[in-house]
Amino acid sequence: MTGHLLEFRNVVKRFGGVTALDDFSMTLDQSEILGLIGPNGSGKTTSFNVLTGIYGPTEGQVFFEGQEITGADPRAVYEAGIVRTFQRSRLCLSLSIYDNIMIGDTSRLVRGLWSNLISRRRLEEQLDMTRRQARDLVATFSGHLADRMDQPVGALPMIERRRIEICRALISGPRLLLLDEPSAGMTHDETHQLMDDILDVRARGEGLSIIIVEHEMGVIERITDRCIVLSYGRKIAEGTYAEVAADSEVQNAYLGAD
Amino acid sequence: MTDISLPQSQPSRPWISAAAVIVASGLYSWALLMAEETWQVLSLLVLAVVATGVAIKTGFVRRVERDWAASETRLNRLAFAVLIALILVLSGSHFALLMISTVLLYFVASLGLNIQFGFTGLVNFAGAAFFGAGAYTAAVLGNVLVIPPLLILLAGGLVAMAISLPLLIPIVRTTGHYAAVVTIAFGVLFRTFLEVNEILGGPQGLMVNSMKLFGWDFYNAPSLGNLEISFYLNYALLAAGLAALVFALFRRLERSWIGLHMDAVRLDETAAACFGISVKRTKILAFLLGNVILGVSGALYGMMISFIAPASFTFSDSLLLVSIVLLGGLGSPWGGAIAAAIVVLLPEKLQLLQEYRFLLFSILVMLVLLFRPEGILPRHLRNFFPNRRTDA
Numbered sequence A: 001m002t003g004h005l006l007e008f009r010n011v012v013k014r015f016g017g018v019t020a021l022d023d024f025s026m027t028l029d030q031s032e033i034l035g036l037i038g039p040n041g042s043g044k045t046t047s048f049n050v051l052t053g054i055y056g057p058t059e060g061q062v063f064f065e066g067q068e069i070t071g072a073d074p075r076a077v078y079e080a081g082i083v084r085t086f087q088r089s090r091l092c093l094s095l096s097i098y099d100n101i102m103i104g105d106t107s108r109l110v111r112g113l114w115s116n117l118i119s120r121r122r123l124e125e126q127l128d129m130t131r132r133q134a135r136d137l138v139a140t141f142s143g144h145l146a147d148r149m150d151q152p153v154g155a156l157p158m159i160e161r162r163r164i165e166i167c168r169a170l171i172s173g174p175r176l177l178l179l180d181e182p183s184a185g186m187t188h189d190e191t192h193q194l195m196d197d198i199l200d201v202r203a204r205g206e207g208l209s210i211i212i213v214e215h216e217m218g219v220i221e222r223i224t225d226r227c228i229v230l231s232y233g234r235k236i237a238e239g240t241y242a243e244v245a246a247d248s249e250v251q252n253a254y255l256g257a258d
Numbered sequence B: 001m002t003d004i005s006l007p008q009s010q011p012s013r014p015w016i017s018a019a020a021v022i023v024a025s026g027l028y029s030w031a032l033l034m035a036e037e038t039w040q041v042l043s044l045l046v047l048a049v050v051a052t053g054v055a056i057k058t059g060f061v062r063r064v065e066r067d068w069a070a071s072e073t074r075l076n077r078l079a080f081a082v083l084i085a086l087i088l089v090l091s092g093s094h095f096a097l098l099m100i101s102t103v104l105l106y107f108v109a110s111l112g113l114n115i116q117f118g119f120t121g122l123v124n125f126a127g128a129a130f131f132g133a134g135a136y137t138a139a140v141l142g143n144v145l146v147i148p149p150l151l152i153l154l155a156g157g158l159v160a161m162a163i164s165l166p167l168l169i170p171i172v173r174t175t176g177h178y179a180a181v182v183t184i185a186f187g188v189l190f191r192t193f194l195e196v197n198e199i200l201g202g203p204q205g206l207m208v209n210s211m212k213l214f215g216w217d218f219y220n221a222p223s224l225g226n227l228e229i230s231f232y233l234n235y236a237l238l239a240a241g242l243a244a245l246v247f248a249l250f251r252r253l254e255r256s257w258i259g260l261h262m263d264a265v266r267l268d269e270t271a272a273a274c275f276g277i278s279v280k281r282t283k284i285l286a287f288l289l290g291n292v293i294l295g296v297s298g299a300l301y302g303m304m305i306s307f308i309a310p311a312s313f314t315f316s317d318s319l320l321l322v323s324i325v326l327l328g329g330l331g332s333p334w335g336g337a338i339a340a341a342i343v344v345l346l347p348e349k350l351q352l353l354q355e356y357r358f359l360l361f362s363i364l365v366m367l368v369l370l371f372r373p374e375g376i377l378p379r380h381l382r383n384f385f386p387n388r389r390t391d392a
């Protein structure tokens, strides 16, 4: 048995002729922050998609907390405590900020028709509590929106939407958070602030682990404990940011891609 | 849509404008139902179109919507009271009461369809088949004396749900056009089945026994002194009660976890699944619940018109139901109520124009969708706690 929180064991993912992940193995420990970097098309998002059950892997296995979750459906992955944001933000634009974040918390809800439609005391307590949590999260990430929670998300600029997406991911109190280019489109200062906020929420709970895909190397350098570099679906380097940045193969991969 | 700021100073009775709209709508409905000459109907139509246009342009509609949201319970009750008053005032007229009841039952049916289509994004082009299944259930069970007729309504819903079970496979497994085509095929199949089935009366159809409630047979006209009262009064009142009940359930559904998850599934299935929402369960629930509601409304409709035939439950009737949902605005119950009134009343009221009435009707539908692509009254953002002033 592995003592790791997460383990990819020789995972391969092919899309027709394209091999998006090629014999990819990695581990992640409890409370660790891992940077996943690599040029465009190197398989970073695919590794998230395989992990969250959007695609089954072509070969290989995935373990979470010692349990095999290879090919588990997205719901089971969520229930195990893994949540994510999407590279191309996937919010419900016509719904309010409240609604969007509340969608992130579905584990211990009243499910039946009776308790949703007829006898609604528990339901209302839950709604109340989840709304409060949603509001607290927004207050952390986007203070000025906390009083405008009834606004449709579609009316917000892109960077606010990214923050809302992170709130949606965090509201369930996950074990592992997957961030797919969370700072895209943000300025340097905004990115800085966002990372501080994420670390802030993390410090309040116990032991949230994070995998972050990010093109902004300053962010990676600042917040990650360890980095993995992908190129054409293969892991070409692993270590602290300073170590992988000095790696000649990594430098070649980035130069070759540009 | 982006303007959500509340007015700085609230007038003392903010609901008054909305209340005025409700009363005006009641009076207008009365006038429209009483109008007999074509020119009267046409002038009323022009009046409605102009008034609506002005109300939209001047921002009055927005204001009424905002006030409505702030005093929802009170205004819903007023709307119900005005409806009952309208029914009582028109209690002497067979035709008016039949029209009101039909509008109400189509409205109820459209709420069922709205749970499927408006909330969950499941297209159902067999709405008339499930409505019809309810009506045929009422015809068959109505002859069995031991079954209390209120239970027959429920049975209509359950039968509609039962015959929709085979459709769950395509509904759950596929998305979009394919599932839509399957429902069309199902509707056609249902009608053909009725036509060749001797027990169900074949193409000639069946008689349906009237509703009986606590020993009172709805076939009898209530009597009140010398007043002439139509027996349709029974049905109009029961239909109003059913509409209020289903409306309340619809609202509760919208403001529950299930309703929230239906929206999530409609808007992004993959993201919904990544947050633990069971896409399959949500779709199944929406589809079955919607069909139960279609069946219940169909059962009462069958009892009311007392004679049903396969020709009453065709593909074009299904389209009519879908057009109510689209005209009213996806997921918008009040929009659906207005649309049901338009769709049912206009062709009836324009009888005199005979062959042109459907042309006129189609033009109106196209105009509405051209100028208000999101429907007459687009759905609002969800308000989980309508009776709370502010969020603590």
Ligand SMILES: Nc1ncnc2c1ncn2[C@@H]1O[C@H](COP(=O)(O)OP(=O)(O)OP(=O)(O)O)[C@@H](O)[C@H]1O
Residues within 6 Å of the ligand: A015, A018, A019, A020, A038, A039, A040, A041, A042, A043, A044, A045, A046, A047, A087
């Ligand atoms: N659903 C899919 N169907 C076919 N090919 C896919 C699919 N998803 C990813 N790919 C391919 O797999 C490869 C890896 O893509 P992926 O999105 O994982 O890269 P990435 O590292 O996230 O890149 P970026 O930095 O641009 O986001 C690419 O060649 C991509 O075209």
Ligand SMILES: [Mg+2]
Residues within 6 Å of the ligand: A044, A045, A046, A087, A180
């Ligand atoms: Mg990517």
